[in-house]
Amino acid sequence: MLVLKVQPLSKAAFAPFGDVIETADSDFFMINNNNTQRFHRLAQVELSDASDKAIISIFRAKSLTMPLQVKMLERHPKGSQAFMPLKGQPFLIVVAPAGPEPELDQVQAFIATGEQGINYHLGTWHHPILCCAASDDFLVVDRAGDGNNCDEYYFAEGVQIMLDPQLALSGSSS
Amino acid sequence: MLVLKVQPLSKAAFAPFGDVIETADSDFFMINNNNTQRFHRLAQVELSDASDKAIISIFRAKSLTMPLQVKMLERHPKGSQAFMPLKGQPFLIVVAPAGPEPELDQVQAFIATGEQGINYHLGTWHHPILCCAASDDFLVVDRAGDGNNCDEYYFAEGVQIMLDPQLALSGSSS
Numbered sequence: 001m002l003v004l005k006v007q008p009l010s011k012a013a014f015a016p017f018g019d020v021i022e023t024a025d026s027d028f029f030m031i032n033n034n035n036t037q038r039f040h041r042l043a044q045v046e047l048s049d050a051s052d053k054a055i056i057s058i059f060r061a062k063s064l065t066m067p068l069q070v071k072m073l074e075r076h077p078k079g080s081q082a083f084m085p086l087k088g089q090p091f092l093i094v095v096a097p098a099g100p101e102p103e104l105d106q107v108q109a110f111i112a113t114g115e116q117g118i119n120y121h122l123g124t125w126h127h128p129i130l131c132c133a134a135s136d137d138f139l140v141v142d143r144a145g146d147g148n149n150c151d152e153y154y155f156a157e158g159v160q161i162m163l164d165p166q167l168a169l170s171g172s173s174s
Numbered sequence: 175m176l177v178l179k180v181q182p183l184s185k186a187a188f189a190p191f192g193d194v195i196e197t198a199d200s201d202f203f204m205i206n207n208n209n210t211q212r213f214h215r216l217a218q219v220e221l222s223d224a225s226d227k228a229i230i231s232i233f234r235a236k237s238l239t240m241p242l243q244v245k246m247l248e249r250h251p252k253g254s255q256a257f258m259p260l261k262g263q264p265f266l267i268v269v270a271p272a273g274p275e276p277e278l279d280q281v282q283a284f285i286a287t288g289e290q291g292i293n294y295h296l297g298t299w300h301h302p303i304l305c306c307a308a309s310d311d312f313l314v315v316d317r318a319g320d321g322n323n324c325d326e327y328y329f330a331e332g333v334q335i336m337l338d339p340q341l342a343l344s345g346s347s348s
Binding site: 021022023026028031032033035036037038039040041042043044045047050053054055056057058059060061062064082084086087088115117119128129137139140141144 | 195196197200202205206207209210211212213214215216217218219221224227228229230231232233234235236238256258260261262289291293302303311313314315318
């Protein structure tokens with residue numbers, strides 16, 4: 001059994017998987033007659049085909065029962081996918097690097113503060129949204145276009161990957 | 175003097191200017207093993223050139239003194255620009271239809287709830303972000319690429335356009 005250690009989300013730790021969308025430690029410049037700080041280009045939408053469009057949606061997610069067994073991961077082979085929390089609530093992230101299939105020893109878990117969003121790079125394996133509250137809303141920026149843009153990978157039945165957000169506090173792992 | 179009546183933001187009223195990004199009265203479908211409602215494609219990013227990119231930024235805005243004199247509007251001739259509030263706070267919007275310059279008799283004002291975002295269509299004249307709280311954060315999705323993407327239009331000195339958010343409650347106008 002693999003119990004995932006839940007790490008605090010940071011740009012450095014998440015760099016192999018995507019962008020962290022946050023103002024902390026991000027550069028900005030002033031716009032609008034010095035009334036607004038623009039924290040510029042925290043993430044970029046990745047598209048594959050000339051006819052692809054970047055679209056904006058809202059995901060309304062229900063909480064999952066914890067501790068959670070991670071049975072599958074998915075990836076979007078034709079575009080990036082960004083999630084920004086709209087209610088200021090923390091959420092969990094489980095990822096593995098892009099590749100033909102997720103490598104078990106490279107699966108990582110993170111917890112985002114309610115002021116951090118993420119942008120999965122094209123191809124990053126990730127678990128569907130994992131909200132901690134009873135319900136949560138996320139602004140989602142991803143790709144619309146022709147062809148399949150979602151691959152799912154189910155781990156073999158004997159593989160047990162457990163996610164316990166309590167471990168974010170204790171820092172335990174095994 | 176023109177005092178702008180502040181209207182509640184709705185998809186129908188805002189349609190000439192852009193999209194309203196909200197779950198209310200929006201279609202969704204279920205994803206993620208029925209754990210998540212996807213309110214799909216509430217807005218689409220508009221880009222002009224093949225090399226353009228859709229990018230994600232955060233704007234941190236300071237409140238403006240009210241009542242406010244609307245001295246200028248701006249437009250982005252090469253792309254759309256979406257704003258989604260991240261702290262659940264209402265904000266104000268002043269717009270005029272796309273065209274060579276804003277038409278004074280077509281300037282309109284709206285107030286968004288903290289659960290509504292907007293996406294200005296390419297070319298829509300709009301005031302820089304107008305937050306009601308002392309400070310507010312917005313996720314912004316807009317266009318990066320070559321060439322000028324911001325035109326500003328300053329009204330003549332004799333033109334007084336006033337915005338008073340109190341009017342959203344009374345519904346007064348003149």
